[in-house]
Amino acid sequence: MPQSYEVFFPLNMAVLTVSDTRSSAEDKSGDALAAQLAGAGHNLHERALVKDDIYQIRAVASRWIADAQVQVILITGGTGFSGRDSTPEAVAPLLDKQIEGFGELFRHISFSEIGTSTIQSRALGGLANRTLVFCLPGSTNACNTAWQKILQAQLDSRTRPCNFAALVAL
Numbered sequence: 198m199p200q201s202y203e204v205f206f207p208l209n210m211a212v213l214t215v216s217d218t219r220s221s222a223e224d225k226s227g228d229a230l231a232a233q234l235a236g237a238g239h240n241l242h243e244r245a246l247v248k249d250d251i252y253q254i255r256a257v258a259s260r261w262i263a264d265a266q267v268q269v270i271l272i273t274g275g276t277g278f279s280g281r282d283s284t285p286e287a288v289a290p291l292l293d294k295q296i297e298g299f300g301e302l303f304r305h306i307s308f309s310e311i312g313t314s315t316i317q318s319r320a321l322g323g324l325a326n327r328t329l330v331f332c333l334p335g336s337t338n339a340c341n342t343a344w345q346k347i348l349q350a351q352l353d354s355r356t357r358p359c360n361f362a363a364l365v366a367l
Contacts, residue, residue, distance in 0.1 A: 206354040206366035208268045209242040210234050211261045215274035215284050216335060217249050226273040226333075226340045233344045234271070239352065242267050249275045254287035262291060262325045268365040269352060270328060274335030278317040284332045285319045292323030292330065296361075299331065299347070306346050307339065329361055 212234075214227040221227075224246060231241050243261070247253040254275065261267040275284030289295070299322030307315040320343065321332040329352075333343045354362040 202354040202363065202366075204354065205238060206362060208239045208352060208362060208365065209266050210239050210269040210271060211243045211245075211267050212241065213244075213254070213257055213261075213270065213272045214246040214335075215249050215254055215272060216246065217281060219246065219274075221246050225337045226335055229337050229340050230271050230273060230333075230344060233341070233349070234352075237349055237353070239269075249281045249283055251283045251287040254284055255291065258288055258291055258330065262328045262330070267328055270330045271348075272330070272332045273340050274333075276319045276321065276332050276334050278319065282319070285321050288321060288323070288330060288332055292325045294324045296322035296324070302347055303333075303343055306342060310338070310342060324364065327365055329365055 212227050212230050214224045227244060231244060235241055245257050247257055258270060261270050272284055275282045300320045303320040304315045304318055307318060318334050320334060323330050331348060333340050350356045351361045353360060354366050
């Protein structure tokens with residue numbers, strides 16, 4: 198079981214936006230995640246935007262998973278239930294372990310914000326090659342919810358009784 202530490206360990210994070218319609222200039226969700234992780238004391242290692250295409254998503258995620266400098270990957274977009282949404286299908290085969298409770302907790306928290314529409318979220322978390330990977334919806338509000346109510350604490354090495362940062366901070 199991962200342990201907690203008395204000191205904060207800043208993590209190197211990468212942010213991937215998956216969208217068929219947004220450009221980098223219009224990527225408010227990616228902007229929000231980048232700002233929040235920096236505000237929490239973490240490092241933005243790299244950022245990218247790809248179309249909602251399984252192979253483009255896998256190519257970027259695989260490169261970051263293989264990069265020893267990247268400890269956390271935050272992916273926003275492509276987790277819905279419409280025809281083009283394919284982030285979970287792209288990422289799940291790359292994971293060594295899934296964090297089953299991440300999607301469950303995200304949907305539980307989101308219910309108070311968006312009601313039963315949360316059932317269409319396929320938020321996903323897991324671990325691949327000692328890299329944490331979190332797939333979030335594309336809405337800025339959903340990214341803020343995930344960061345503020347789950348990820349900020351779980352990616353902080355001081356969170357007790359346990360946290361995910363301890364798995365990748367060493």
